[in-house]
Amino acid sequence: MDLNLRGRSALVTGASRGIGLAIAKTLAAEGVSLRLVARDADRLSKVSSELGAKPFSFDLSKPENIGALVEACGDVDILVNNAGAIPRGTLEEIDGTTWRNAWDLKVFGYIDLTRAYLARMTKRGKGVIVCVIGAAGERADPNYVAGCMGNAALNMLVQCLGGESVRHGVRVVAVNPGPIMTDRFMHGMLWRAEKRFGDKARWPEILSADLPIKRAGTVEEVASAVAFLASDHASYISGEALRIDAGFMGAFRTKN
Secondary structure: OOOOOOOOEEEEEOOOOHHHHHHHHHHHHOOOEEEEEEOOHHHHHHHHHHHOOEEEEOOOOOHHHHHHHHHHHOOOOEEEEOOOOOOOEOOOOOOHHHHHHHHHHOHHHHHHHHHHHHHHHHHHOOEEEEEEOOHHHHOOOOOEHHHHHHHHHHHHHHHHHHHHHHHHOEEEEEEEEOOEOOHHHHHHHHHHHHHHHOOHHHHHHHHHHHOOOOOOEOHHHHHHHHHHHHOHHHOOOOOOEEEEOOOHHHHHHHHO
């Protein structure tokens, strides 16, 4: 399927690794002109050079950097909010500073950049904002309380904005990846195996026991969904989140 994205421009945050990098590669293959953002300047420079993209090294947890980034990048047709990782842990395990720092990047970073680009896109009468959030926002997990709450808030942001933004030619959508094989996912798997079995090496047992198709998803599978949602093929979708989890949520509800 030709997504007809050639010639459009996109800003992708958290683009130097994992899902963000896969999204950048997928959009580049579709002929999209890329602006990539990440905190790791060296890695970002290498990735940008390979993809013919413009690199912008900013820490988006700092509000003053949002304005600087928007000023440097200018208008884009597509914004992909992807930067940020909220650590696992219970209410007792995640201290206030860690919690706030994680939300400053993922939650408030998404909000601030969306606010800035929604205004610019509305003025132009066109644009798409895609937020990579996470399926944890759709179910309660006491061992991931900060992530569940942050993701739930971002899902509501998309719902609040998406029904109104389309009146001005702008769609706001999201993807909620479930278990996806990234460095961060592996860190979480090791954490779970240590907590469940007392042995990090037993993490593959969790995949076999908990996941319907006994494997995690790939970053490419998420990237393909993001590219579709950013395209005109998804022109009737706004204010919604696409869950990417191979039925994990349904299986979880059945089991519990």
